[in-house]
Amino acid sequence: MKTLxxxxxxxxxxxxxxxxxxxAAAVRLEPDLHVLLLPAAEATPAHLLAAQGYIFATPENLxxxxxxxxxxxxxxxxxxxEQLNGRPYAAMVCAGTDGTGALRxxxxxxxxxxxxxxxxxxxxxxxxxxxxxxxxPKHFTPAELARCAELGAAMAAGLALGVx
Numbered sequence: 001m002k003t004l005x006x007x008x009x010x011x012x013x014x015x016x017x018x019x020x021x022x023x024a025a026a027v028r029l030e031p032d033l034h035v036l037l038l039p040a041a042e043a044t045p046a047h048l049l050a051a052q053g054y055i056f057a058t059p060e061n062l063x064x065x066x067x068x069x070x071x072x073x074x075x076x077x078x079x080x081x082e083q084l085n086g087r088p089y090a091a092m093v094c095a096g097t098d099g100t101g102a103l104r105x106x107x108x109x110x111x112x113x114x115x116x117x118x119x120x121x122x123x124x125x126x127x128x129x130x131x132x133x134x135x136x137p138k139h140f141t142p143a144e145l146a147r148c149a150e151l152g153a154a155m156a157a158g159l160a161l162g163v164x
Contacts, residue, residue, distance in 0.1 A: 005051035006125040009068040014094035014138025022152030030156040040072035045079035057092040060102035085114035088164035099123035
């Protein structure tokens, strides 16, 4: 059985909602696919090696990938180097008003692992700019979460059909 691994970090819920939407759609579309949704703090090199495809979801903090997500990549980078070459991945970013800094970091790591980006990245912006808004729980519209669901379904279909 093939595995789609979704690794995410979320402090205020926005990124978690994005990852959950992608995972739920993947399961609905391909019930025989093993879909593993893991917080970044729990994901290990063994999880990466056991999966055939990945979705990475991170908030953008101070124009960078969230520290917990960076820690996941730091812990796992060298133990799996040269072992993931060519595997498909997609990226999602939860941001205040930008998101490109976090995406750029994530894509550089994926390039180092020789992963193959198979979908356009998703950046959902919530507009948070004040300390209170940044710390507040994040919610997205059904249309925004539908984009994440479409990404999860596409990844699931591609893995199940052997397209990637």
